[in-house]
Amino acid sequence: MREPTFLILTALVEGPQHGYAILEEVRRISSGRVDLRAGTLYAVLDRLRTDGLAEVEREELVQSRLRRYYRLTAAGVRRLAEETARMRSNAEAAAVRLRRTGLALDGGAA
């Protein structure tokens, strides 16, 4: 799973969000490191909907513009949990090896 997909799924965990709110949430989660933009966001959302990992919760008209709220499906929650466990396991393995060889101390640079 690519990073924007992971962060978008993470942004939807706490409740349904509309497009712009997802952009803001992803920037906040990644502390501004990932500058997600509309093109990538909707390419990922389209894929997530096709794969059944996210769905539209409701639609609203705000200032004559359509606003859709997206939420995670049960499959989306499961997939995010699996991916989180996989990434945690990989991160721990890397940290253990770095500590063992003395190249890094408590997650700091060598």
Next chain:
Amino acid sequence: MTLERRYRWLLACYPREHRDQYGEEMLGVLLDDSGGRRHPSVGDVRDLLHGALRIRLRYAVRRLSDNRWRDAGTVFGLFAALIMLGHTSRIMLINLAVAGLGGGWEGLGQWPSWHPWVATTAWVVAVVAALGGRSRIAAASAWCGAAIETARAGVEYAEYFSVFNLWQVAIAVTGAAALSVATPRPAIRLLGRGRLTLLLASAALLAAGPAITVLVPSGDAGAMRTDLIFTTSIGYLEVSLLGGGYVFCALALVSAPGWLRWRVFAFLAPVAATLVLTRIAFSDWGLLARPFSEGIPVGLALTHWLALALVPPFALAIAVAAVHRRVVDRYVPFPQPFATVLKVHIDGQRGKGAVYLFESSWKRPYSDRGVRKILARRSPPPAAPDGAARRTVAPTSGRSPDPAGVRRPGPRR
């Protein structure tokens, strides 16, 4: 030009289905995220163009993996195998006819070459397997036939610098590729018995036409020759037999259902492109006239090879896009915001007991039938309460879907 307009230009790079689904929503997000800029940022432009490319590729893959393309692959694969069978078995049948007339193989002067027999066997297996829905066997056998055909074309080029019969390689390779993605459904279920009979009759005529002219003396009844199809001078009997084969073949394809017919034609596009390139564009009066030396063709130039490598796949891509555009254009979806407003309106009116939303004359191009279908899909009708009056909700002018045009039932006149 406003920022919104500039973003709309960028969004135009996305496929129409994606724009219908997400266009307005994306525009809203882009404007919200613009931070008061007057021009789209470089990052936005790059991201939108990259996104459009990804979505276009995704849609193309999704459409091509559609079962209807795979079904068309079955039919085109069978068609290609039958045409190739007709061509490869032609020499074999002429040999047999000559041997029959001359009292044995001695009449031929020399033993017939082996490759038409092997190629014919490969295409027979491909045809039988495609008819029986054994797509893997059909594909494997067709690839063998295509390899033999490519080798034959290679020898022909090495000996005579001739690419005149390269269309056979094109149809053999396209047919084998089509059978490789084909569904394991027997072709008879897709084509029907009548069309299949026409195709088989066509292959029989294409295969046996020249042999029949050997067996049936037609006298000196004249001959004809054209630039594209009957390129060598042949008698009218043979022209009639081969022409009959082509007509049967065309009838079988033209009478197929639209979704199948257009897809099979798309598979034919690279073959037609190769035929036109090698027989018209490369001829001495064509756009890409090939070099001749003292009336004898010499090797193809780089331009010719590039044209042969690029034009047929490009023709296939254009044909696939045209099929999708044609198929997609038959559905006329509402823009998403309008559909949302309409849904809110429909729900409100249904709550008041309204049933019919639009009226239009049958003479109008956008009938209410399509509209009703869209509405039915978006909003399934609730069970009408017993004894509830059926009210009509309709704009007074037939075509314009004016949500405010609600007609209340008045007293009967």
